[in-house]
Amino acid sequence: MMRCCVFTALALMASISGALAQEVYPSRQISLIVPFPPGNAADVGARILADKVAAELGKPVVVINRPGAAGAMGTALVAKAEPDGYTLLLTSAPPIVIVPWLNKSVSYDVERDLVPIIGIARGPFALLANKDVPVSNIAELVDYVKANPGKANYGSFGVGSVSQLAMETLKHAAGLDIAHIPYPGTGPAQADLLGGRIQFLFDGLPAAAARMKSGDVRVLAVSGNNRHGIAPDLPTVAESGVPGLENFDVQGWIGLFAPAGTPGPILDTISRVFLRNLSALDKLVFEQGMLSFALEPAQFAAFVRADSNKWHIVIKEAKIEIP
Numbered sequence: 001m002m003r004c005c006v007f008t009a010l011a012l013m014a015s016i017s018g019a020l021a022q023e024v025y026p027s028r029q030i031s032l033i034v035p036f037p038p039g040n041a042a043d044v045g046a047r048i049l050a051d052k053v054a055a056e057l058g059k060p061v062v063v064i065n066r067p068g069a070a071g072a073m074g075t076a077l078v079a080k081a082e083p084d085g086y087t088l089l090l091t092s093a094p095p096i097v098i099v100p101w102l103n104k105s106v107s108y109d110v111e112r113d114l115v116p117i118i119g120i121a122r123g124p125f126a127l128l129a130n131k132d133v134p135v136s137n138i139a140e141l142v143d144y145v146k147a148n149p150g151k152a153n154y155g156s157f158g159v160g161s162v163s164q165l166a167m168e169t170l171k172h173a174a175g176l177d178i179a180h181i182p183y184p185g186t187g188p189a190q191a192d193l194l195g196g197r198i199q200f201l202f203d204g205l206p207a208a209a210a211r212m213k214s215g216d217v218r219v220l221a222v223s224g225n226n227r228h229g230i231a232p233d234l235p236t237v238a239e240s241g242v243p244g245l246e247n248f249d250v251q252g253w254i255g256l257f258a259p260a261g262t263p264g265p266i267l268d269t270i271s272r273v274f275l276r277n278l279s280a281l282d283k284l285v286f287e288q289g290m291l292s293f294a295l296e297p298a299q300f301a302a303f304v305r306a307d308s309n310k311w312h313i314v315i316k317e318a319k320i321e322i323p
Helices: 002-023 041-057 069-079 138-147 162-174 186-195 205-214 264-276 278-287 297-318
Strands: 030-034 061-065 087-092 114-130 153-156 179-182 200-204 217-222 251-259
Touching (some): 030 041, 030 069, 041 061, 069 251, 087 114, 114 138, 114 186, 114 264, 114 297, 153 186, 162 200, 205 217, 251 264
Parallel strands (some): 030 061, 030 087, 153 200
Antiparallel strands (some): 114 200, 114 217, 114 251
16 A cells, blocks of 8 residues: 555656646747748848847747748738747737738737737838939928829838838828829839839838938938937938927837747746847847837837737728728
């Protein structure tokens, strides 16, 4: 009888020890899904962070690109993954706060299926004008468009892109009548701005800074609430003094997410280790015209919710629909 009790106790202890061992995180490879092709800021940042985080955790962190549907395909993959901390999403804003309002057929619900972990970086865009358009700042742009109703136009990187939504925000706030011409990406839009087929374009800040130096186009302002060190002489839209634009702030961002239901202790481990290693991105972030955006989980969740609500309003007011 005593021997039976001893064996039972030993078996119970072994079972408990096994369960505790299984709870140690991480015990195997972590997949970091980037829902865009290789080479963009989210992808490059993910690869830098993956190396740092892997070294600290002692387990591989592998970046996997799953592009498609403006980031929705890779995002859906993570939303449906096991909530065990081994499949994470590192993404820019569109598939989280824009695409779900434009495409009702997306297979995930951000609030239901994903949990924000940390903010990583945030940055503005720059408003460019063809050099033959007689404007050099935002106030002059507003005057020009109002003096030429129905004649002014702007390009974007596609229907529902942040470059369109930024101009629609400006258009609504300043009461402008300006036509939208969408392009299938950055290259064609930039080419037509240079060629004079479109007059205005919200573009990435690094590209705008390079154009400003070459004199190919006029750079009017940045879309964030502060100037950026990559082009410190470039004013913000809010600095223009135009009524309605005092609080203009349109910025892109990059953040980290996990499937909803991921245990709290695992989320805590992930957030702490990624936050500790964000300084490895300082050079990349600056070169991409962004700034550090080290928001902890509760802060980042509140930010994502507010950003999503903002874009919902813009999309609804502008009546933007995917063709």
